[in-house]
Amino acid sequence: MTRNGAEVISIGHSVSALEKSERLRQAVFECFRAAIQDSSQYAIELGESLTPPYRRTLDALAAGLSPTEADSLADARAAFRGLLRDYRGQAAAFLDNLRQELAGGAHALEQVLESLNSGDGDSETRVRDSLETLRRISDAPEAAPLRGALLAAADAIGGGFEELRKRHELSVAQFRVEIHLLHQRIDGLERAAMIDGPSRLLSRKEIEDRINNAPPEWYSLLLIRAGGLTAAAARFGEGVAAELAAAFGKRLKGSLPEGSALGRWEADDFVAKVSMTKRDALAVSKKVAESFSGVYSCLQDGKIVRPSLHVTVGVAERDPLEPPPRTCARISVFFAKLA
Numbered sequence: 001m002t003r004n005g006a007e008v009i010s011i012g013h014s015v016s017a018l019e020k021s022e023r024l025r026q027a028v029f030e031c032f033r034a035a036i037q038d039s040s041q042y043a044i045e046l047g048e049s050l051t052p053p054y055r056r057t058l059d060a061l062a063a064g065l066s067p068t069e070a071d072s073l074a075d076a077r078a079a080f081r082g083l084l085r086d087y088r089g090q091a092a093a094f095l096d097n098l099r100q101e102l103a104g105g106a107h108a109l110e111q112v113l114e115s116l117n118s119g120d121g122d123s124e125t126r127v128r129d130s131l132e133t134l135r136r137i138s139d140a141p142e143a144a145p146l147r148g149a150l151l152a153a154a155d156a157i158g159g160g161f162e163e164l165r166k167r168h169e170l171s172v173a174q175f176r177v178e179i180h181l182l183h184q185r186i187d188g189l190e191r192a193a194m195i196d197g198p199s200r201l202l203s204r205k206e207i208e209d210r211i212n213n214a215p216p217e218w219y220s221l222l223l224i225r226a227g228g229l230t231a232a233a234a235r236f237g238e239g240v241a242a243e244l245a246a247a248f249g250k251r252l253k254g255s256l257p258e259g260s261a262l263g264r265w266e267a268d269d270f271v272a273k274v275s276m277t278k279r280d281a282l283a284v285s286k287k288v289a290e291s292f293s294g295v296y297s298c299l300q301d302g303k304i305v306r307p308s309l310h311v312t313v314g315v316a317e318r319d320p321l322e323p324p325p326r327t328c329a330r331i332s333v334f335f336a337k338l339a
Helices: 003-041 051-063 070-139 141-194 204-212 229-236 238-254 278-291 324-338
Strands: 219-227 261-264 269-274 298-300 303-305 308-318
Touching: 003 051, 003 070, 051 070, 204 261, 204 269, 204 324, 219 229, 219 238, 219 278, 219 324, 229 238, 229 298, 238 261, 238 269, 238 298, 278 308, 308 324
Parallel strands: none
Antiparallel strands: 219 269, 219 308, 261 269, 298 303
16 A cells, blocks of 8 residues: 555544544533523423523523533533522422421311311200200290290201201311321422432531541531430431431521531531631521521421420631541530530
């Protein structure tokens, strides 16, 4: 084969490789654009104020992509990830608000049902006693001229009362069905909220690793005792305690600045690593202690129970010169003093 022939083959191979690379690049670009468009098309409806703007933003992002501008693609990737993260947060808040509304509705229905049931026995007894008195009066010799009218009135009242009782029983049955359906929806929302993996709490080992591997810089630790979690487990069961811990952890995480690490140290104890001065951390700790103590609504076998938490918070400032094991030891000492 001549030299020129070899060069032609080499050029042909290069052109083929370039064409293949170009097709692959174009396919990757189209996949990226399709992923954005699909995210817009299949976004879960969260209401007119949330979903349409989210879809419009995704559609605009997909339409503005250019396969020839690498920087714009990198920016689009970051923007896409940010949109997904923000919408996930909005979805979590939407689900939580809906769950609270449903729980409130279920509680209101339970109160109505309890009120109906509590008045049943007394009302029925009084009506039946009154009818019996009316019939005794009709049997008296003095009431002979009015006996027929009195008995007819007693029968009419008794028949009306039986009709009211049946309607009452039907209303109670309907209330029970409504409460059951509400609790089913609440359970579904709970399961949906649990899918949000990035919002989970770190384990004790993971939070210790964050402390041990942190660069030598100043930061603060919030040391949080949620008194009542262990008591909730003993009184209502582990399921209620897990739901209570998740609700508390979610609220706590939402109150911390971006980039904070939150972990569960022990059953009732939590540790948050926050990039702030001790003074700022003390302000956050005061808010947490005041706002997060109180009664929480949880589900137990389809019924709402209300365990309570008493939250205390301490703040430890991390000295860059302090060995990480010493920092972890101070955390254990702090919680031991609260026992």
